[in-house]
Amino acid sequence: MTNPPIPLDLRKLKVYPLAQRHSMSQIEEILIKPDSAPPPCPEATAAIIRQCAQNILAARKRGASVIFMYGAHLVKNGGALLVERLIDKQFITHLATNGAGSIHDWEFAFQAWSTESVEQNVATGTFGTWDETGRNIHLALLAGALRNEGYGVALGRFIMEDGVTLPKVEFLESALRSEPSHPLSPARAELLQAMREHRLAAGRHEVKHPWKHISIFGQAFRHQIPLTVHPGIGYDIISNHPMFNGAAIGRAAAHDFRLFGRAVESLDGGVVLSVGSAIMAPQVFEKSISCVNNLRLQVNRLIVHDHTFYVVDLQDGGNWDWSKGEPPRDNAAYYLRFCKSFSRMGGTMHYLQCDNIVFLHHLWHQLFRS
Secondary structure (H helix, E strand, C coil): CCCCCCCCCHHHCCCECHHHCCCCEEHHHHCCCCCCCCCCCCHHHHHHHHHHHHHHHHHHHCCCCEEEEECHHHHHCCCHHHHHHHHHCCCCCEEEECHHHHHHHHHHHHHCEECCCHHHHHHCCCCCCEHHHHHHHHHHHHHHHCCCCCHHHHHHHHHHCCEEEECCHHHHHHHHHHCCCCCCHHHHHHHHHHHHHCCCCCEEEECCCCCHHHCHHHHHHHHCCCEEECCCCCCCHHHCCCCCCHHHHHHHHHHHHHHHHHHHHCCCCCEEEEECCCCHHHHHHHHHHHHHHHHHHHCCCCCCCCCEEEEEECCCHHHCCHHHCCCCCCCHHHHCHHHHHHHCCCCEEEEEECCHHHHHHHHHHHHHHC
16 A cells, blocks of 8 residues: 655745845836826727716615625736725725735735746746745734634735734633634634744734735725635645645635625625636635525525626637627637626626726726716
């Protein structure tokens, strides 16, 4: 009988100071100013954006959710201030992104630079092995778990409060002994282990974020607008760090999935914007709305209804007119998850082949003028 394979020991990874990395994006070079004139777009696209703005206003008037789901390229393309305006004016009630969206947001808030060459750094074994990124996001999640916070709130607080305060090891040990079945016991044990293994001192860990004003996470926390993160284990560069803790990431993400469901529960007559998220947004949304419908049907309530989707991506949508419904299986468009999933979720779906910044910039101007 052969021995089972031994997993890699990621605790032996060599990590490097973030300042040594050649970062390809500087926030001041890419940041879009909301009051600037948006770039031109075709009239057919502009008409759908105007309709989207009117649907958002109607949803807010009736108290329905306006959920904004976005991919990391929105951050890397400089859209942070546009999003901040939308949440400041309460046009959006819930934000959701993937793990990469959180990483680029944090790096910009911390040092104003982000994005590395995947091809070059994989070849040298340095892709993702940046100490501050992995260390500080894990710190935020480990500490936030003690407050029963999800990924989005924990990282937003970490950014706005410039760090975190860790409890004494003795407190964690005592709590685990006296309350072993407490709901927070797993979080306490993970933080205790991390403090011992990585020599994290109790007390204040100050991490300055000079550019917190351009952090979507920070501003969502400041405005008390829910922002949820829906990562995958092994998807994100924080896996490439000795502090990698799948349990901490999973616990934070599980909390956020339940919180996202609360936004879907209020979606009757509301709007979902899926901007540049080909995988996370459709996959997370379809599971969440099924959970909400399951709970509603148990108490004889109607399933989620009268909602509208605006799906934005640069791809051509398979050259399929999605207003006609789902294409047949022998059509390549059938396999475009970012269109197909949302077309199956009830309500009305509109697909816009559009740059994410162009869409968001025009949308802000439409809403601002309304």
